[in-house]
Amino acid sequence: MRVTLGTSPSAPGGENEDFAAAAPGAAVLLDGAGVADAETGCVHGVAWFSGTLGALLLGTITARPAWPLAECLADAIRVTRSLHEDTCDVRHRASPTSTVVAVRVQGGRLDHLVLGDSSLLLAEQGGRLFPITDRRLDEVGARLRGRVDDLPTGSPEHAAALAEYRDTLTSLRNRPGGFWIAGPDPFAAEHALTGAVQLDSLTSVTLLSDGATRLVDRFGLASWDDTLALLDSAGPDELIHQTRKAEDSDPHGRRWPRGKAHDDATALHWALL
Template sequence: MRIEMASEPGSPRLPNEDYASVALPAAGRGGALVVLDGVTPPPTDTGCAHGVPWYVARLGGALLELSGSRRDMTLAECLSAAVSRTAEAHGPACDLSHPRTPQATVVLARWDEETVEHLVLSDSALLVETVDGTVTPVLDTRLDALRHTARTLPAADRAACLESLRNTAGGFFTAAADPAVTARAVTGSTPRDQVRALAALSDGATRWAEVFRLGDWAGLLALLREEGPGALVARVRAAETGDRHGTAFPRGKTHDDATAVLVEF
């Protein structure tokens, strides 16, 4: 088995709000991976004493532990329990009902000798390569669909429109403090003997395909296999620098935290 990962903040002056980890048991063919992309808060009050790096470290650690040790729980149940556990770690001064309480997108995968399970929430991505070479992206497309709709609005109104749809019915969802959000996740499974590789990506890394159009999903996985996750992040950084003001490739920020995890079976 080959496991490689890279995670880089968008700016060296700011903390990385992504989280990535892989767990393998001492024996057997099982394992789990987690990639979280923390949602950068606005400069105004978020109602919480904790920052996004604090949140993703605790949620990610809980997800890795639960998905590995509680094989009797589905991945959705693991996420629900991890969200609850992280919410309990907040102090009494934290307003967990605040719409910008610390939160994150989620990619979670788990495998054993029989099955590869997956869960995706919001706009991070999981690529599943089967033994015939087919690469299938597992995506939660709600936010992208809303962004497309928001393009019909005046530019000054787009951000506020999307913000009003965060974690609301008819909108898009991230893991924050409500364990019920797990019902909104994209879940599924694939027979283990049909899977050749997995790639988990924060949206800072998926820019290679989704923003800069440097290749398709199969090309992205081929780059990971041939040159490694660090090379993918470097290619994204080069593309960002070449279009610093977002003229050719519009995006919310010039550079974003970028994380990629490759698991080859």
């Protein structure tokens, strides 16, 4: 098992709300989400939530190999909730949440789970790639973000439109017709995308936060094949470096409209051969 991991906060010295970790035969990646500068009801913050949930999830999927990954996630959500429900308002509509990607080797297969807009990239022998991304948030967001994309990123007008957009998104999370993400309710785990593939059919497994997939799905500067080639040759840090260069070339989001000029970016690349 050879794992390389790269991560970078959206701003130098800033708090990184992504979390990624690996254990023998397992790996997790989470991208914490909150409403910027808004009340969440949690005294700990988004980074605490994603880090705590991620550590508990990795421990559960390795300690409970017979449990399905969705059950492991539901259990980790329950335990995380128990750790702060006495000090925080876990029923707050903007309580911290997180995307989740998890993989585990079990009986000659690789089980996988994706919830929220982070991605899993499976590379098969023969060169075929299978990206798995939960697009439900993107589909909801596409209906709502018109004004956000029409305004320069970082402008006061953009900030106001973004706040309104995020507030509307918050009202649609973890409900039918909206999107699903890990938060205080274990029920969300039942809506994760799950599956399994034969381990010996794969050459690598890559877990990516949406900040690390921008070259492909936001900027259109690279394909998934390009991304895998870069990871194999130079590693996750170079992928993030190339992403930062693209972001810096368009600081106001005129070429590539987006909510944040820079985003936390994390990639965990697991080479199997």
